[in-house]
Amino acid sequence: MTDTNTAIHEDGSLERLTIDTIRTLSMDAVQKANSGHPGTPMALAPVGYTLWSQFLRYDPAKPDWPNRDRFVLSVGHASMLLYSLIHLAGIEEIDADGNKTGRPALSLDDLKGFRQLSSRTPGHPEFRHTTGVETTTGPLGAGCSNSVGMAIAERWLAARYNRPEFTLFDHDVYTLCGDGDMMEGVAAEAASLAGHLKLSNLCWIYDSNHISIEGGTDLAFDEDVGLRFQAYGWNVIHLDDANDTKAFAKAIETFKATDDKPTFIVVHSVIGWGSPKAGSEKAHGEPLGVDNVRATKKAYGWPEDKDFYIPEGVAEHFHDAIAGRGGALREEWEATFARYREANPELGAELALMLKDELPEGWDADIPDFPADEKGMASRDSGGKVLNALAKRVPWLIGGSADLSPSTKTDIKGAPSFEANNYGGQNFHFGVREHGMGGVVNGMTLSHVRGYGSTFLVFADYMRAPIRLSAIMELASVWVFTHDSIGVGEDGPTHQPIEHLATLRAIPGLDTIRPGDANEVAYSWRAALEDASRPTALIFSRQALPTLDRSKYASAEGTLKGGYVLADCEGTPEVILIATGSELSLVVQAHEKLSADGIKSRVVSMPSWYRYELQSEDYKESVLPSSVPSRLAVEQAGEMGWHRYVGLKGRTITMSTFGASAPISKLQDKYGFTLDNVVKVAREMLESNNG
């Protein structure tokens, strides 16, 4: 036990009781689950208490109030801190449509079900799963980067919707982060961007406890974090003791008074405060143990025998402090918004629609219908055209690139950049920070704008974690990945994706679409926009693709089904050619050659495995009849996963190695993506299966 233990120990106030309630609830839940992280909730209870009770603008009765302050627990392993706060604050549960269920977000029984199957209190906080959780955290640095996106969204919403007489958006974003977050590069990327953008509505509270899982942070981490944040352009405040709630409150006041930069508060804390394991890595990721729980309660002056004990008055005190302030503000906001809608009916309707994750009428009216064109265009180019057609109609479709927009073609033409001097801009410059971009876009999407981020497909590797989190959270983030194959050409193997299609397709709930021509591109973007309950990865080529003559072939609308028969023969085909993206026109040529040679073939375009798998068995049987074993898949990517469609008797023309640096046509020859080779392999397969 450390000697800082006495700081708030003998003060019998409701403040102390509430803080110790947060601590003991957290300890008890971890102990009961026999699994979890007690130390950080115990250390940060005073911070959580003070922030929520004195500052957070939040109405427990209306947890989806759009202008609420956001509280992000980037230290997701400290979930019991958040769950305790949610419970004591009396947040009311809402369902996916924002309707109240009539029960608390978290009852005391929910806390007792910590980390159990189907409980509302999973090991790490999960957005959508528990009301009051603003984002799913746990993977370190993720919450930090999300919070930058939330702060960006607030600035953008304020710039677009506020009017001199109506302030609809002026909320703040608070993030609780730890040493792990500070070591992760993604948080560094996001912090640098936040400093650049002068996000004065953003406050990170850094729990500096000098402990990591392997031991003291001096094993691996002794940089001057505060100085680093100064270098990023943040306002940096140091606090000596996490238990000093007055000093912490003063720091938050400084944050609120700062209007030209984000704020970084370094709080020195003692992990597992008050327990025999205080200050040790042993207080981090395992229950304290029954005896230590008792000893800790004794140190707090707590009844040692009572579990999940909440002293009288504590919940009321905490709830009233938050609801009093937040409820009044929320009601005032609703009145303001009602007057706003009268004064600004169009903008008001737009905002209401946006907040419901819906799209305006006619949102798709300008999506181009691309005429047949043998020369065609790169899908990154058609993608840019479709994006621009959508952005005109859906003004909250905003995003940008990790410093590659001239290549990914994701700029909204004529629109200004989102910068510190223009928070209404629609084009975002995320810098060469793919991982940060991913987390930021998720944070933006969490605030109901439709965010997108783009880079080369090969660099999807840098941002796997936020892509995965967008799928876990069922966010509508759109990931635009161009330069999608060896078609990259001269930049060589480090820049040529091979395994990346498979690795995106492997993420549950992510719709990965690789359209085969400009009209499939149009349907791909449509797919990404029209359903706000899932993320989409759009995979575009660097090189030109012919625009297919849809009077001759099936409509590109089949894209929405994931896979469809593009071209066919009379009767049952002998061979089915399956392709996506830039290989679609190649198999169409092969189909025509085979037909001319008297071989009956079918072409299946399969831009999205995800969508195809959502179709009925009948539909799938109609596209890929089980009676046809000779199936050839052609894709300039690794083979992984294609056997699901070609089976053991089918073949693939895919990449089994990394690529090489050369002009594209040389690479296509080298790796067999030629008409001659496709026809040859199809014939070989047929002979082998008939032989």
Place this chain on the structure above:
Amino acid sequence: MTDTNTAIHEDGSLERLTIDTIRTLSMDAVQKANSGHPGTPMALAPVGYTLWSQFLRYDPAKPDWPNRDRFVLSVGHASMLLYSLIHLAGIEEIDADGNKTGRPALSLDDLKGFRQLSSRTPGHPEFRHTTGVETTTGPLGAGCSNSVGMAIAERWLAARYNRPEFTLFDHDVYTLCGDGDMMEGVAAEAASLAGHLKLSNLCWIYDSNHISIEGGTDLAFDEDVGLRFQAYGWNVIHLDDANDTKAFAKAIETFKATDDKPTFIVVHSVIGWGSPKAGSEKAHGEPLGVDNVRATKKAYGWPEDKDFYIPEGVAEHFHDAIAGRGGALREEWEATFARYREANPELGAELALMLKDELPEGWDADIPDFPADEKGMASRDSGGKVLNALAKRVPWLIGGSADLSPSTKTDIKGAPSFEANNYGGQNFHFGVREHGMGGVVNGMTLSHVRGYGSTFLVFADYMRAPIRLSAIMELASVWVFTHDSIGVGEDGPTHQPIEHLATLRAIPGLDTIRPGDANEVAYSWRAALEDASRPTALIFSRQALPTLDRSKYASAEGTLKGGYVLADCEGTPEVILIATGSELSLVVQAHEKLSADGIKSRVVSMPSWYRYELQSEDYKESVLPSSVPSRLAVEQAGEMGWHRYVGLKGRTITMSTFGASAPISKLQDKYGFTLDNVVKVAREMLESNNG
């Protein structure tokens, strides 16, 4: 053209001629290829020239001299800078065994073949492909992190092998990096670690040209980078003008005199220096254009009509400066090493072996043979035991964890930590920096130690880029990933890998092994060690796995073949059960149940798809006979890729969603990883295929 153009323009010295030769070779090669990045080589030619000619300890006649200084071009897109330096320095080509081929590493014709198929001059520098390239770069931040690993390796080699009278290792590592590197989180992670470790043998030269692809860096990046590096504990030097070779030389001298921290030199440069596009993003990633090339040559006082022109005396001057210093040092080193081997025969032999990427006799003598045990042990635990058995015999097997060693069990017991006060330590604390760890381990492995890095499998997402690069470079890095499935339990979906096995298996050339019991673990580590020409990902469980009774089942040696028949029936099986890792014992139970029920079944253990695919068709047919369509794969992971083995008539019991937070047994019930369900699905499949 900027006015700094005159700084070295009118000085007719060999220095200026050589610098302008580097510039014009780079310009010409990009122009001829009609593809590439001319601007940075032109800006940094004075830096490259000065560093190589005045400082780099390198013998062009012996490019694999172990104590050579390392030059890492983290700005890999500026490959023509490196290729020009290699050519002018007259580096001699060596093959994979270190034998001279008798030709230059890069001839003038090679430069003319820039970015063409099979040339030695691909778009980004590729290790193994071009002599003189120390690591494959291009993905930003990668070279920076590799260089930290190289500096670590040097410190470790010095600590282990130097003796008071024999200095075998005292080389430096120089890294050329740019704004893109500085924005990437991986470089931040590596820099923080380098500062912590006080790597005074490391010098990063930061080309601050204020230009990014989208435009000026003020669009997204205006932090104080120098101040940030001070926060990391680096010595920071600012230079106003990249053309001021004297100031640069002085900065390098300061670096060499600094013995307690790494050095960061901020060099302000003008991209595309001397060209009409100077100072613009248009000089970054495309040829200057024929007219601009001529105008630039004119500005340099160069013959405008000559391409790939090398003035007389330039190559000699540059080569002699480097070879004079480096050759003498290298000869002296060889003499020292000869005396060393006499004085320290054991250590000398060890070092010689290590430098050849070979293993000592008896390296595998202590690998345990685990007795059958129904309770068994987690594969992370058996993995730790095998690692420890190997580390005793292979002292240069060194590595650690991204702050998870108590969980990944990768500590070498009793060995000290690698820290600034003990560079001989074997246990590395990489901090919560997975991406940085990946790059650092690759850098270590590039210096011939056998490096490993560990974290939870789900966090492999954070380090995809270096894993991929280890495969591209054919490095022997070992990636240890534990907590390999929903078996993680209560930590929930953010911590439970689903798609990660597929995403690793999809990387060409990476051997991903998920062993099914302790003896398969032993063979997995053996596989990782015995072949130094490829990386390995070892996938271990958190939870205990029974150790199979190998007197009853086939030997675990089958692990080396990737897949093997573990348990069988008489005659042809009706059903084949395939599994990896923690599901292996489950399908063994199902096999026994089915056998008892009179159904003939076979169990195939398939720990490594990579190795299995290297086997002969006959062998594969013997394991998975094509006459048996009823195949059931069971794996607590996504389904992606399994149809390659089960085909269209087989089935899988795999994960189609993210997991959940609950104790493991609840999750196994929920997702069907139970004996009853395996038997049920096997029977259903049989009926369906026989029906």
